Amino acid sequence: MDLLSINTIRTLAIDGVQKANSGHPGAPMGLAPVVYALWQKYLRYDPADPLWPNRDRFVLSNGHASMLLYATLHLTGVRGVDGDGNVTPDKPALSMDDLQHFRQLDSKTPGHPESHMTAGVETTTGPLGQGVGNSVGMAIASKWLGANYNKPGFPVFDFNVYALCGDGDIMEGVCCEAASLAGHLKLSNLCWIYDHNHVTLDGPASYSFDEDVMTKFVGLGWNVTRVADANDLEMLGRAYETFLKTDDRPTLIVVDSHIGYGSPNKQDSSDSHGEPLGEAEVKLVKKFYGWPEDAKFLVPDGVYDQFKNGVGKRGAEFHGDWSKKFGDYKKQFPDLAEQLDLMQHWKLPKGWDKDLPVFPADAKGMATRDSSGKTLNALAKNIPWLIGGSADLAHSNKTNLTFDGAGDFFPDQYKGRNLHFGVREHAMGAATNGMSVSRLRAFSATFFNFSDYMRPSMRLAALMETPSIFIFTHDSIGLGEDGPTHQPIEQLAALRAMPNMIVLRPGDANEVVEAYKVIIQLRHSPATLVLTRQAMPTYDRTKFAPASGVAKGAYVLTDVEGGKPDVILMGSGSEVHLCVEAFEKLKAEGIKARVVSMPSWELFEQQDAAYKESVFPSAVTARVSVEMASIFGWERYVGPKGKMIGMHSFGASAPLKDVLKKFGFLTENVVAAAKQALGK
Numbered sequence: 001m002d003l004l005s006i007n008t009i010r011t012l013a014i015d016g017v018q019k020a021n022s023g024h025p026g027a028p029m030g031l032a033p034v035v036y037a038l039w040q041k042y043l044r045y046d047p048a049d050p051l052w053p054n055r056d057r058f059v060l061s062n063g064h065a066s067m068l069l070y071a072t073l074h075l076t077g078v079r080g081v082d083g084d085g086n087v088t089p090d091k092p093a094l095s096m097d098d099l100q101h102f103r104q105l106d107s108k109t110p111g112h113p114e115s116h117m118t119a120g121v122e123t124t125t126g127p128l129g130q131g132v133g134n135s136v137g138m139a140i141a142s143k144w145l146g147a148n149y150n151k152p153g154f155p156v157f158d159f160n161v162y163a164l165c166g167d168g169d170i171m172e173g174v175c176c177e178a179a180s181l182a183g184h185l186k187l188s189n190l191c192w193i194y195d196h197n198h199v200t201l202d203g204p205a206s207y208s209f210d211e212d213v214m215t216k217f218v219g220l221g222w223n224v225t226r227v228a229d230a231n232d233l234e235m236l237g238r239a240y241e242t243f244l245k246t247d248d249r250p251t252l253i254v255v256d257s258h259i260g261y262g263s264p265n266k267q268d269s270s271d272s273h274g275e276p277l278g279e280a281e282v283k284l285v286k287k288f289y290g291w292p293e294d295a296k297f298l299v300p301d302g303v304y305d306q307f308k309n310g311v312g313k314r315g316a317e318f319h320g321d322w323s324k325k326f327g328d329y330k331k332q333f334p335d336l337a338e339q340l341d342l343m344q345h346w347k348l349p350k351g352w353d354k355d356l357p358v359f360p361a362d363a364k365g366m367a368t369r370d371s372s373g374k375t376l377n378a379l380a381k382n383i384p385w386l387i388g389g390s391a392d393l394a395h396s397n398k399t400n401l402t403f404d405g406a407g408d409f410f411p412d413q414y415k416g417r418n419l420h421f422g423v424r425e426h427a428m429g430a431a432t433n434g435m436s437v438s439r440l441r442a443f444s445a446t447f448f449n450f451s452d453y454m455r456p457s458m459r460l461a462a463l464m465e466t467p468s469i470f471i472f473t474h475d476s477i478g479l480g481e482d483g484p485t486h487q488p489i490e491q492l493a494a495l496r497a498m499p500n501m502i503v504l505r506p507g508d509a510n511e512v513v514e515a516y517k518v519i520i521q522l523r524h525s526p527a528t529l530v531l532t533r534q535a536m537p538t539y540d541r542t543k544f545a546p547a548s549g550v551a552k553g554a555y556v557l558t559d560v561e562g563g564k565p566d567v568i569l570m571g572s573g574s575e576v577h578l579c580v581e582a583f584e585k586l587k588a589e590g591i592k593a594r595v596v597s598m599p600s601w602e603l604f605e606q607q608d609a610a611y612k613e614s615v616f617p618s619a620v621t622a623r624v625s626v627e628m629a630s631i632f633g634w635e636r637y638v639g640p641k642g643k644m645i646g647m648h649s650f651g652a653s654a655p656l657k658d659v660l661k662k663f664g665f666l667t668e669n670v671v672a673a674a675k676q677a678l679g680k
């Protein structure tokens with residue numbers, strides 16, 4: 001029955017790929033026993049509730065093997081989840097029909113697993129290395145939740161995280177960063193299973209890869225074990241048990257497998273990696289499996305029951321025991337239970353916005369990184385599950401949580417709120433997403449220029465609709481002396497081009513507070529917060545419009561009396577202040593201007609046409625944008641008659657004043673551009 005079930009997974013994957021005429025059959029054929037052995041006997045997972053908070057997580061980091069996951073979700077009978085996040089007991093996550101629509105438009109079985117599309121898919125994978133990176137964040141979440149919410153006799157959180165990965169994952173840099181972080185943190189609840197099959201996309205893995213993976217992982221602080229034959233269920237079981245017994249380190253299980261197992265002409269060859277086997281070969285494979293050669297999408301009698309009586313029964317028992325205990329926990333610790341309930345639904349605790357700072361008007365002002373640090377601390381005090389850290393720049397990013405009891409998250413000290421990612425930006429991004437899909441409000445931080453090191457993970461956060469918070473400081477050439485290697489130019493434009501990423505570059509301390517209010521209430525979008533190193537004035541909000549305008553993305557900060565300007569000056573962040581100074585000068589010369597503070601294009605684009613028109617009246621075509629970044633994109637707001645003051649090259653290493661002068665970020669230039677736009 002074991003073999004029959006394994007071969008059902010294999011043939012469903014083969015048939016799905018064949019029918020779609022697209023996909024990756026080889027890895028599922030090789031790995032079906034590995035997944036079967038894990039799910040049937042070890043994974044604590046209740047198919048009736050794919051949202052059970054203490055379920056073990058299974059991550060398919062080699063996302064190209066998606067049919068392996070889809071077939072498994074189908075055969076184990078995992079239930080669906082509706083748009084409101086509720087489990088649908090009468091609807092499966094994936095029906096047979098879904099399997100038959102693999103890779104088709106709007107199907108729940110896209111080419112690579114997408115967690116927002118398919119219940120039971122824990123995280124979106126496909127870009128190699130990201131899944132294993134996410135798994136580290138999930139393991140961190142499990143440890144943190146356990147340390148903060150477990151009580152004697154109530155192990156509410158102790159879930160394990162399993163990630164299946166291939167040669168491609170192991171080769172990726174992000175994987176090494178993530179493994180290094182996991183080893184350092186001694187995440188004993190983390191198990192990676194490495195599909196050691198000697199084949200990658202282009203051919204034999206030996207073309208490009210011959211490192212000693214086992215020794216590498218030992219060096220990274222992992223427990224390493226090996227299974228010499230992916231078809232050996234007993235040895236696989238022993239390896240999983242070794243993982244479960246290891247309580248001081250993460251575990252890597254190296255499994256020697258055969259890609260395209262059972263295919264007479266394609267086994268052990270990259271020919272089985274990324275294209276359908278072909279009808280003729282499919283028949284030969286099925287013959288090898290002892291399968292009816294012409295059967296398609298066959299689930300033989302007894303196979304559904306096999307899963308039901310295996311993972312299904314075990315999972316239901318674990319879940320049942322947990323729920324019973326959680327019932328008592330709720331009575332004894334109602335406050336903690338309520339927090340967990342809020343957390344699971346992406347909700348915020350009552351009073352989440354109490355004691356947020358209000359910054360008094362101040363001409364000298366402060367850097368937005370400083371107002372950010374104060375705001376983040378106030379929020380984190382109110383929201384116990386807001387946690388995060390920096391890639392070794394916490395002092396510069398001002399992201400340390402310094403209030404009483406915040407603490408550090410260190411190896412074997414998993415209660416703390418301050419994570420130390422080390423200089424591992426890419427793994428930080430991936431781990432932040434892993435924490436985020438585990439329902440923590442997770443933030444990361446580094447210099448804005450190094451968002452490039454995190455972009456693949458940020459993109460996945462946006463794609464999978466998870467509200468990770470990416471904090472960046474040192475946001476422009478305004479950082480000064482560190483020079484062009486550290487001065488971002490095109491990063492703002494690049495992130496603004498990313499769908500579903502909310503980018504915010506607030507223009508003074510109180511805009512920072514409002515930006516955080518927006519960010520913390522996001523449930524399906526990640527946010528990028530872009531902050532300065534250098535000080536900027538804090539506006540007197542009795543004279544200027546309230547900072548709450550941030551929520552609309554752009555708002556009229558100050559205007560000519562009567563509200564009928566001849567020219568509009570717009571900018572974000574530290575350049576809003578240049579617009580304000582220019583406004584005053586123009587006013588003195590009798591020129592009617594308006595200043596629009598524009599911290600977020602994405603939020604502005606969400607507003608209705610009437611609001612947009614009220615900020616940028618179409619009749620006013622004289623417009624000037626000012627931003628210390630690539631001008632790319634500002635055309636949209638300044639229009640064909642407008643002027644853009646921005647960056648057209650890399651920056652320079654010099655004191656701030658000299659940099660501003662060299663690149664023309666001076667009030668007089670804004671005034672001159674306004675006059676030019678007006679044809680004066």
Ligand SMILES: Cc1ncc(C[n+]2csc(CCOP(=O)(O)OP(=O)(O)O)c2C)c(N)n1
Binds near residue numbers: 169202
């Ligand atoms: C970041 C990234 N680079 C490249 C690819 C394209 N790609 C998909 S699978 C693959 C080869 C992976 O080899 P391996 O992990 O050994 O998978 P196997 O062929 O053994 O299934 C490549 C290059 C990708 N998905 N992600």
Ligand SMILES: [Mg+2]
Binds near residue numbers: 198199200205
């Ligand atoms: Mg491989």
